[in-house]
Every structure is written in structure tokens, then in C-alpha cells.
Amino acid sequence: KQEVTQIPAALSVPEGENLVLNCSFTDSAIYNLQWFRQDPGKGLTSLLLIQSSQREQTSGRLNASLDKSSGRSTLYIAASQPGDSATYLCAGDSGGGADGLTFGKGTHLIIQP
């Protein structure tokens, strides 16, 4: 069964810093990897989807990479802003029906003004 781990569980950095959030998974047969953002009291918003044939995706100040061989994905946030404060979750799809998306527990990010 796929297991997804996110480190660190919480992170607080000053505004303007570049930062990296980490996601590791146990099953290298992972099909797709998605990164989500969750604001307090809200649902999840998909940020980036890295499909099986891809190694990275970029959207604005966000860049996500996927290395299946090492079982890792990283989310890079450039020039962080207070509005980036949220919980970031990664989820892997092992391609098997109900065993589909497996979520990590998230990294709670605080950007200090």
C-alpha cells in the first residue's frame, strides 16, 4: 500500500525566502503526483499535477518535481509571500482504482511578514 510522508510537518520562514517542501512515497510505481493547498476551514485546491511521463511542472512561483526512482517529490516556492501561508499536501496515485490517491498529512507553512 502506498504511503506518503511529508517533511517538515510545519515550517515558518520570513517573507521573500525561497523554500522547498518535501514529499516521499514508498511505492516507486506511482503513476501521478499532485500538490494541493488547503487554507483553514476550506477545501483543497490543486496546485500542480505531475503526470507519469513528466518530471516537473511549473505554475508561476511554484515548481514541483517528481523523482520516481528515489521516491521523492519537492514543491519549490520562490519569493514567498504572506499569502502563501497554508497547509500544502501531496498525493500520489498508484493507478489502482480505490487505491488511487494517497495523501500525505501536509506541511503547515507560515510566511512571516
Added chain:
Amino acid sequence: NAGVTQTPKFQVLKTGQSMTLQCAQDMNHNSMYWYRQDPGMGLRLIYYSASEGTTDKGEVPNGYNVSRLNKREFSLRLESAAPSQTSVYFCASSDGGLGRNTIYFGEGSWLTVV
């Protein structure tokens, strides 16, 4: 842009009571899902529906039933609520199978069972 709409947003139930969480999406997606989110446990899949007329169990289906009423709507029913079902419930939809395409979540339904 409505996206995925869930009702109710908040509900308090007594143990043994029943209720239905409603979910509708306006994106013409084939696949719909119900997740629960608990502190320290992350999101776990309860049931999903790959297409209208089909439903399948996820990781934690016990105590729940679902109905894919039509392409737009996917409801989750608790027949006899238990305190262990206190959680935040999220409905989601995507155009394709789990993980294949971007998945869109509703705002969540906070359920407390006392």
C-alpha cells in the same frame, strides 16, 4: 463558478441518527469522490464513483453508503452515526480516474456526532 458544492457545511448529530451529505458538481466530470479528513490521519477515501451508475469502496467505507444520483450529484449517507464519524467530509470530482486529472474539492462539511 460554483465548482463542487456540498451541503450542509456544519451538522451536529446524536449517536444513532442518520443523515445525508449532498454534493453536486457543475463541471461535467465523470468521477466523484467522498473523503474524510481527521487530525493526524490525513485525507482518506470513503467511496468513489468512476461514472454515473457506478460506485466503489475506498479505504474507509464502513458505516457509510453512497448514491450517484446522476452525473452531477453524489451523496453520502450515514445510516446510524457514531462518534468515530466526527470528521470533516470533502466531496471532490475529476474528469477521469483518480489522479489522472486535476481533482476539484468542495469546501467541506463539518460533522460532529455526540
